[in-house]
Amino acid sequence: MSTPFSFELLAEDACGARRGRFHTSRGVIETPQFMPVGTSATVKAMTTGELKAMDAQIILGNVYHLYLRPGHERIAKFGGLHKFMNWDRPILTDSGGFQVFSLGELRKITEEGVTFRSHIDGSKHLLSPEKVIEIQEALGSDIMMQFDECPPYPAKRDYVAKSMEMSVRWAERCQKARRDDRRTTQALFGIVQGGMHQDLRQQSAQALAEMDLEGYALGGLSVGEPKELMKEVLSYAPALLPRHKPRYLMGVGKPEDLVMAVSEGIDMFDCVMPTRNARNGQLFTHTGPVNIKQARYRDDENRLDSECSCETCQNYSRAYLHHLFRQREILGLRLMTLHNLHFYLNLMSRMRTALELGQFQQFKEDFYHSYSNPSRANKNSGSPG
């Protein structure tokens, strides 16, 4: 069957960093790309108009949350998730695997799938590969994720191996469960598991590659392992994946992690960090993170980031953001979320440009130099315009 999904490789640097373009039936995704997380049919605190204005090209939705509330059948009745939430660009839906495994005592895993109790009302549910495809088809997402098991860290090698093999079988069941009439509009991505073991990652990647899915993700990272271990996996795992398919690193991460992972050949990212941390007062700037709660910002008339063109930095001072945060004002959550997402999306855009110009290694050096030099933060900041 022919598919409209294709991944164009526009440029590649000597170390494996890629500049690409993923074509979907709802438009193009320029890679490397960051996907803001919109768990419950909303990227927290943002309108879809604001997301477009900052050039978000694709956002995430969560099967687990949407299945429980408002329910995928209700969303289907409304014509799908795009219409329900007023977003006409691509959406990737996470399969719910990560969420149900986070439930701990509340869930039970078998070959069939995962039985769990809702964190909302305790009601009992089964998520299986087939069910998860049914839900994602009802939601109408442009990229569906396979159902997988995400083992914790640390875990015994034997457990990780068996779990990875089951995730491969679940990928096959997902692939088989897809409605034929949706294969041209909804892509399916496989998820490579295998923990911190190179041979298991290799087996997983190879089995999934043989299925010729539309894209591939690395799962099971950023689950509590030391940063060095994640780096180690990223030093070999991307190259295990098909070269002409998009590569998505799930749930990662800090700005410096994104730069490192792009450098290793990753194309797509999602993470709650820019949105969640904004609500906790942690703001990203080109000279490193700022904790706006601190008393040092109470009288600071400078803009948050002197090199940022977002609405927050153009119009408001650090002192005002500090005031809003201390007062727990909704406007503070908005302005800070807007800035952090703008920072992440802008970082990806700058990496894309550097890759196009063949200057990615230089960009990387400059980024790390500036980002780990917070003492420059105040000196360079002008007042809001």
Add this chain to the structure above:
Amino acid sequence: MSTPFSFELLAEDACGARRGRFHTSRGVIETPQFMPVGTSATVKAMTTGELKAMDAQIILGNVYHLYLRPGHERIAKFGGLHKFMNWDRPILTDSGGFQVFSLGELRKITEEGVTFRSHIDGSKHLLSPEKVIEIQEALGSDIMMQFDECPPYPAKRDYVAKSMEMSVRWAERCQKARRDDRRTTQALFGIVQGGMHQDLRQQSAQALAEMDLEGYALGGLSVGEPKELMKEVLSYAPALLPRHKPRYLMGVGKPEDLVMAVSEGIDMFDCVMPTRNARNGQLFTHTGPVNIKQARYRDDENRLDSECSCETCQNYSRAYLHHLFRQREILGLRLMTLHNLHFYLNLMSRMRTALELGQFQQFKEDFYHSYSNPSRANKNSGSPG
């Protein structure tokens, strides 16, 4: 001393409803006008850009809150409240009288002023007429309110009379405390007290009128009295005030109250209702209030108000708002606040047009007929565009 503040009376209907224009040094306020409440240097959940887009012409700030946090001196250092919060249209600051009297046990009233303990950290403070002017001059508001005592309802006539007389003396002290160089940029409004007693209201209005202030407010209403009593006071009190000065009814109220009060000759309003009720899920529509929490809206694909042109009604369904509210999503608070403020400002705009056309009585009849007929709400609603 000459003043740039003047009130133009553009039209007046037979019952006393007025279409006017208040000139300030920061621009014109078309009346009747509603002022969104921005207690802590932010209209909760809204950017100033959104407020401008819905044609808010003036917003409120609160002396009590801003004095405690972030402090009027800090705001003065930043160049005033307008610059601090990025709003370049007029601001009216409430004097703090109402807030400190709401503190109950935490405050003590004397002729000198009010001693109170902060609701934040228990620290002790004195607000006096002179202090309140100093604070408002530091904030740089375009309309300052006199310091007054707002007696509760019910209260003994003797107490209300003595309190009203003290509020008049406080008005005189406020007038005297004003810096000469600010008289041309910051107006001072007096506040008529006197409870539900016509003769006391008359005494208060007359004494304040003799001071030739730039505008006058009716205080001490919407403090728990029966609606019929408020109506009774509004049937005579506006006419006690100078005809060629703006008349401001403090803290009122529901949409139907605004229509009634405009009909009695009131020009300006403020109320937390559109913003606060939005956060509690009560939304105003042309067919009456909607409680978006109710299960009946869970599957309702219609827009909130079929006759509303706001961003919320143009882009989202009732079912989506219901979902956001149930999930306590920040976007829900935003979209619902935006709609309610739009509804209030649009109601005022429609009243201004009706007054210009000499059709206010007809408007009033139509409004009450439509607004008290919630059964029409669903029939007339189209889907979001």
